[in-house]
Amino acid sequence: xxxxxxxxxxxxxxxxxxxxxxxxxxxxxxxxxxxxxxxxxxxxxxxxxxxxxxxxxxxxxxxxxxxxxxxxxxxxxxxxxxxxxxxxxxxxxxxxxxxxxxxxxxxxxxxxxxxxxxxxxxxxxxxx
Numbered sequence: 001x002x003x004x005x006x007x008x009x010x011x012x013x014x015x016x017x018x019x020x021x022x023x024x025x026x027x028x029x030x031x032x033x034x035x036x037x038x039x040x041x042x043x044x045x046x047x048x049x050x051x052x053x054x055x056x057x058x059x060x061x062x063x064x065x066x067x068x069x070x071x072x073x074x075x076x077x078x079x080x081x082x083x084x085x086x087x088x089x090x091x092x093x094x095x096x097x098x099x100x101x102x103x104x105x106x107x108x109x110x111x112x113x114x115x116x117x118x119x120x121x122x123x124x125x126x127x128x
Contacts, residue, residue, distance in 0.1 A: 045080035049115060052107040058117060061102045061125060064095055075103065075117070083116040090122055100125040 048058050062077030064084070071091075075084045084103060095101060105119040 045075070045077045045082050047079070048107055048117075049080055049082065052109075054107065054109045056107045057105070058107050059102065059104050060117070061100065063097060063100060065097050072116075083114060084119050085116055086119040086122060090119060093122075093124055095124065 043052075043058055043060060045060060045062065048056075048060070052058065060075065060077055062075055065074045065076050065081070067073050068083065071085050071087055073084050073086060075082055084105070086103075102123050102125055103117065103119045104121040105117040107115065108118055109115040
């Protein structure tokens with residue numbers, strides 16, 4: 001006796017094949033990625049210091065001028081300077097004071113502390 005002769009088995013196999021087919025057809029719809037403009041536009045240090053609010057995402061191009069301590073560095077783009085915090089797992093490339101970098105992070109300003117940027121990512125643009 002063939003398994004396909006049983007009506008219940010036919011219905012079960014049909015339902016299973018429809019479910020699997022639907023899953024494969026629609027799986028691409030659920031993995032879309034945003035391709036539009038970023039909320040964090042390239043800005044300047046002076047603009048960030050004058051206008052940014054706490055937890056604003058920033059995108060800056062400039063140079064790391066020196067290490068302050070631990071994971072804290074001074075960053076300058078020619079319009080101003082700001083302290084940046086770069087975790088060791090992000091700071092994996094050799095950088096000196098002449099290396100132009102782009103940092104992506106979050107502007108943090110707390111009462112009684114100088115403002116800083118908590119860096120989420122960093123890329124090397126060029127050596128000056």
